[in-house]
Amino acid sequence: MPHDLFAIPQPELEFLAAVQNFSDTEVLPQTRAWEEATAFPDEIWPRMGELGLLSMTLPPAGGGTGLSCRTYCEAVRILAHGDPALAMNIAAVNALVVAHIAAFGTPEQKEKYLAGAAAGTIKLAWGLTEPDAGSDARRVKTVAEPIEDRPGYYQLNGRKMFITNGGKADLIIIIARTGEKELSAFLLETDQPGFTLEKRIHTVGVSASNTVQFALNNAIGWHTPCTFEQATGLLYRGRLGIAAMALGIAEKAHALAIEYSKQREQFNRRLCDMQSVQNMLADSEMEIAAGRLLLAQGAALFDAGESIVLASSMAKLYTSETANRVTNRALQIHGGRGMTREFLVEKLWRDAKLTEIGEGCSEIQRMVIAKQITR
Numbered sequence: 001m002p003h004d005l006f007a008i009p010q011p012e013l014e015f016l017a018a019v020q021n022f023s024d025t026e027v028l029p030q031t032r033a034w035e036e037a038t039a040f041p042d043e044i045w046p047r048m049g050e051l052g053l054l055s056m057t058l059p060p061a062g063g064g065t066g067l068s069c070r071t072y073c074e075a076v077r078i079l080a081h082g083d084p085a086l087a088m089n090i091a092a093v094n095a096l097v098v099a100h101i102a103a104f105g106t107p108e109q110k111e112k113y114l115a116g117a118a119a120g121t122i123k124l125a126w127g128l129t130e131p132d133a134g135s136d137a138r139r140v141k142t143v144a145e146p147i148e149d150r151p152g153y154y155q156l157n158g159r160k161m162f163i164t165n166g167g168k169a170d171l172i173i174i175i176a177r178t179g180e181k182e183l184s185a186f187l188l189e190t191d192q193p194g195f196t197l198e199k200r201i202h203t204v205g206v207s208a209s210n211t212v213q214f215a216l217n218n219a220i221g222w223h224t225p226c227t228f229e230q231a232t233g234l235l236y237r238g239r240l241g242i243a244a245m246a247l248g249i250a251e252k253a254h255a256l257a258i259e260y261s262k263q264r265e266q267f268n269r270r271l272c273d274m275q276s277v278q279n280m281l282a283d284s285e286m287e288i289a290a291g292r293l294l295l296a297q298g299a300a301l302f303d304a305g306e307s308i309v310l311a312s313s314m315a316k317l318y319t320s321e322t323a324n325r326v327t328n329r330a331l332q333i334h335g336g337r338g339m340t341r342e343f344l345v346e347k348l349w350r351d352a353k354l355t356e357i358g359e360g361c362s363e364i365q366r367m368v369i370a371k372q373i374t375r
């Protein structure tokens with residue numbers, strides 16, 4: 001186990017200070033407006049490109065920021081203080097799309113897409129889930145058939161649902177079936193007749209993130225040579241990103257609850273001086289601290305080149321359930337006001353739910369953990 005779990009080199013600390021400033025001054029003030037609009041403004045992507053937030057998993061030689069996993073998680077955590085939906089998008093774009101092209105893309109594909117992806121001029125999404133393939137991801141029915149006179153290109157037919165940023169994306173990674181048992185991944189440009197946006201999916205939280213369902217009818221996909229296991233193996237780092245998002249939500253809600261409990265008085269006492277409220281605050285403080293350690297452990301293992309299958313599931317499971325417990329307590333501490341839109345805590349409570357579902361539900365994380373320890 002690497003012992004210095006929290007070490008971050010100086011240049012990365014400077015990057016994180018810029019992310020903090022962005023989150024405080026350009027994200028948090030807009031979080032309600034984006035939720036109401038159920039969309040981010042298009043300008044946010046080039047702005048995040050400028051900050052280096054879209055290429056954290058791309059090595060500098062490939063034109064990226066090339067940051068450690070530790071710093072990637074910190075950036076996602078800090079963004080979640082400002083807007084959890086934006087943090088979720090950044091986590092997915094980096095871990096599942098940019099990292100995919102960097103790892104499995106051909107030189108032509110990297111040349112064509114990576115600079116635009118890093119700059120935010122090419123908007124990205126990742127498409128695995130389908131109406132009949134959720135937790136059981138191998139059930140994907142989207143079929144990919146090679147196009148005879150176009151080596152590397154395939155015709156894709158099927159339907160994808162719950163795709164984050166799918167309504168805005170210029171380029172989507174599609175996981176599709178190439179044989180009875182074989183699946184692989186394809187780059188799909190959305191600006192083509194075979195791509196049909198079927199519906200916008202409105203969710204209880206993270207609403208700004210433009211989650212959609214779309215159909216592929218003889219759509220053209222460019223093959224990125226990889227197996228299903230390689231493509232979905234990127235989900236391990238992705239889960240650390242969702243854990244960071246969950247931690248950020250929990251920290252923000254907890255801070256709001258502490259502040260509120262120090263100001264609000266009933267029975268001639270501050271809420272924070274009442275034992276039931278103290279118990280809630282103490283439990284949240286401790287669970288957040290434990291979540292930080294699990295996340296830092298996962299990131300440190302990744303940076304050391306070790307397996308994070310177990311560590312990423314433990315970090316995601318624990319922090320996501322913590323985020324749900326902590327936001328629930330924080331809302332409770334706010335009383336009736338906690339249920340109103342005048343207080344941010346109700347939004348954090350709703351946004352937290354995604355972390356127990358996206359990139360593998362809690363039940364699936366428990367299966368992964370149990371399998372790892374009983375091998």
Ligand SMILES: Cc1cc2nc3c(=O)[nH]c(=O)nc-3n(C[C@H](O)[C@H](O)[C@H](O)COP(=O)(O)OP(=O)(O)OC[C@H]3O[C@@H](n4cnc5c(N)ncnc54)[C@H](O)[C@@H]3O)c2cc1C
Nearest residue numbers: 126127128129134135162163164357358359360361363364
């Ligand atoms: C807002 C949002 C954004 C998303 N973004 C993306 C995206 O960008 N790209 C993408 O590909 N997908 C995305 N997803 C999909 C997400 O990954 C799936 O929703 C998730 O994996 C669960 O699949 P499902 O919804 O089909 O639930 P199901 O698989 O039908 O599961 C339903 C319930 O059954 C439980 N369950 C299933 N199998 C088992 C089992 N073997 N043992 C015990 N319990 C089990 C589950 O844990 C869950 O509680 C997103 C989802 C949401 C809500």
